Amino acid sequence: MTASHATATTHVDTSPDSGYGTTLRISHRKLLMWAFLASDCMFFGTLIANFITYFTRNEGTSPFTFLDIPYTSVSAFVLLMSSLTMVIALACIQRGDEIGMRIWLVATALLGSVFLGGQYFEFTEFYHKGMQLTGVNLFSSAFFTLTGTHGLHVTVGVIWLLSLVVVSFTKGIKSSESLNVEIAGLYWHFVDVVWIIIFAAVYLVGNTMTAPPLRGG
Amino acid sequence: MAEHTGGAASAAHAHPTIRQYIVVAVILTIITAVEVAVFYIHWFGVFVYPILFVLSASKFVLVGAYYMHLKYDPPVMTWLFVGGLVIATATIGGLWALFNGFGG
Numbered sequence: 001m002t003a004s005h006a007t008a009t010t011h012v013d014t015s016p017d018s019g020y021g022t023t024l025r026i027s028h029r030k031l032l033m034w035a036f037l038a039s040d041c042m043f044f045g046t047l048i049a050n051f052i053t054y055f056t057r058n059e060g061t062s063p064f065t066f067l068d069i070p071y072t073s074v075s076a077f078v079l080l081m082s083s084l085t086m087v088i089a090l091a092c093i094q095r096g097d098e099i100g101m102r103i104w105l106v107a108t109a110l111l112g113s114v115f116l117g118g119q120y121f122e123f124t125e126f127y128h129k130g131m132q133l134t135g136v137n138l139f140s141s142a143f144f145t146l147t148g149t150h151g152l153h154v155t156v157g158v159i160w161l162l163s164l165v166v167v168s169f170t171k172g173i174k175s176s177e178s179l180n181v182e183i184a185g186l187y188w189h190f191v192d193v194v195w196i197i198i199f200a201a202v203y204l205v206g207n208t209m210t211a212p213p214l215r216g217g
Numbered sequence: 218m219a220e221h222t223g224g225a226a227s228a229a230h231a232h233p234t235i236r237q238y239i240v241v242a243v244i245l246t247i248i249t250a251v252e253v254a255v256f257y258i259h260w261f262g263v264f265v266y267p268i269l270f271v272l273s274a275s276k277f278v279l280v281g282a283y284y285m286h287l288k289y290d291p292p293v294m295t296w297l298f299v300g301g302l303v304i305a306t307a308t309i310g311g312l313w314a315l316f317n318g319f320g321g
Contacts, residue, residue, distance in 0.1 A: 069257075
């Protein structure tokens with residue numbers, strides 16, 4: 001084995017995002033993102049706890065007559081598919097396909113926008129039926145606070161994804177900079193998993209607890 | 218598993234292939250359909266709650282493990298995230314017990 005060959009096979013990646021030289025050998029940016037997601041988990045935990053506490057103490061008209069399960073199921077499906085397009089965008093940039101990354105990032109942002117449009121329509125419907133953020137009942141306040149905060153997270157995610165597309169067009173994103181896309185992806189998938197919980201806890205379980213067949217069974 | 222051809226940040230870790238990502242998406246879609254079906258089928262009685270819990274937890278784990286790459290990344294990230302999740306779950310359980318479990 002020649003000296004030059006030995007040098008080539010023992011190449012160590014020392015780029016800033018490689019985690020080289022850190023105690024855990026993990027990129028600090030990625031670790032920080034996970035720490036943020038853990039804290040956001042607690043944040044949504046308190047909002048879900050708030051919803052559960054308030055909806056069980058709600059008085060007046062049953063709020064679940066407003067919720068449209070088939071409609072929200074489609075919204076949940078759209079958000080799940082946006083997670084698929086997001087990982088495909090990441091896979092594209094990791095193999096150096098910047099055009100592919102742009103296409104899939106735009107697809108992800110579009111799916112996120114469809115979800116937000118659906119949420120806007122749902123909120124408008126609820127408003128016309130008498131639900132408001134404040135001054136109506138505990139369910140209304142807790143529901144709008146929880147789902148609205150999630151919608152805000154999706155909005156931030158869409159802006160983030162579109163920013164990456166703009167950066168890709170102006171400065172370009174190399175495969176060695178794929179961590180930028182991966183971190184945005186982590187945030188996007190987190191938004192997706194939060195909706196998985198909200199869909200089950202608020203829409204399905206909440207609705208089931210007030211449905212006549214279950215009261216009998 | 219497909220190795221990265223680029224991406225310095227995670228060059229040492231294997232990630233799923235696009236085919237595997239699509240398989241996970243199909244599984245997630247099927248689980249969502251089952252969730253909705255369980256909601257509309259009234260045979261399960263009170264068992265509907267653990268069933269929905271298991272189904273949504275399965276979706277959560279699938280997205281976390283495959284799309285967020287926790288299955289492939291160093292375990293410290295999983296522990297960091299699970300730590301936040303445990304505190305969140307304890308908060309929900311604690312408030313539920315406080316307001317509903319103890320005659321609240």
